[in-house]
Amino acid sequence: MFRVLDLDLRRALAARIRYYNEMGIYDFYRRPTDSPAAVGPESSPAVTEIQSESPPIPPELRDEMSPRKAAAIAVPVVVENNRFEMIATKPAQSVNDPVKALKIIREDLGECTRCPLHKQGRKQIVFGVGDPKAELMFVGEGPGADEDEQGEPFVGRAGQLLNNMIKAMGITREQVYIANIVKCRPPGNRTPEREECETCSPFLMRQIAAIKPKVIVALGATAAKTLLAMNSSMAQLRGRFYDFKPAGVSNNLRSNDPDWQGCNLAVTYHPAFLLRDPRQKGEAWKDLQMVMKELGMKSPGKPVV
Secondary structure: OOOOOOHHHHHHHHHHHHHHHHOOOOOOOOOOOOOOOOOOHHHHHHHHHHHHHOOOOOHHHHHHOOHHHHHOOOOOOOEEOOEEOOOOOOHHHHOOOHHHHHHHHHHHHOOOOOOHHHHOOOOOOOOOEEOOOOOEEEEEOOOOHHHHHHOOOOOOHHHHHHHHHHHHOOOOHHHOEEEEOOOOOOHHHOOOOHHHHHHHHHHHHHHHHHHOOOEEEEEOHHHHHHHHOOOOOHHHHOOOOEEEOOOOOOOOOOOOOOOOOOEEEEEEOOHHHHHHOHHHHHHHHHHHHHHHHHHOOOOOOOOOO
16 A cells, blocks of 8 residues: 655655756656555655655755765656656757757756765866867866866866867867866866766766767777776777767657767877877877768878877
């Protein structure tokens, strides 16, 4: 028999649903093999009440929850006539204009306090920049000091080199889209930790689904390993294309363009690494030439400088 949830539990569940929504997860399903006594059609009022309350998530809850922990929380949903019923909307996916979709995603991100980086000296969130309809997207690791100061990715020394790399391809920075795995500067420019990447990645996945690029270039090992979920060396990752679809795009991150089924992803060195080891610029240029060929771009024949 259905049991009415007490107020504290309803509010806790509402907070978890809101947390999922802010992470870009909007579909909640009940397995058909679950006991019908646990959740049934008569539970609809309780689910509606949970949604209508939906209080903001306390900062302390956000700090303590990782996506892995959140995934372990069971969320009640309505099952009627053996059909799955969604209990939340997907505003970004209902918008055809990528500019508006990105704006919605940025609003969902808010002044993010979902991982410890917000308490470790970041000045502002660095969301992304460029053409929302770009065919080519670059994804780096995370903001540095200059990026944290200006609120735009790749504006420091590494950014100037990336600009030169893009220019060598015969295009401009304004014609591509640039983002990072994490949107807050890690202290001392350290490598983002796994939990930080996992917490921030859903917003990047939504950005990718909104932009629908033809090719993504992962800059450096952190970006490559996070996007591909592979723990391989750069030598193993470079030199080929990977079929890439943003995590969750088959359900809660569906693109509203049925012709877009994902894109190709290539891996090359991070510009910051190239500044430390300029001998690898020739290898990076090979990677970019591979990307240019895939996009049908004519090579100007200028190497990375």
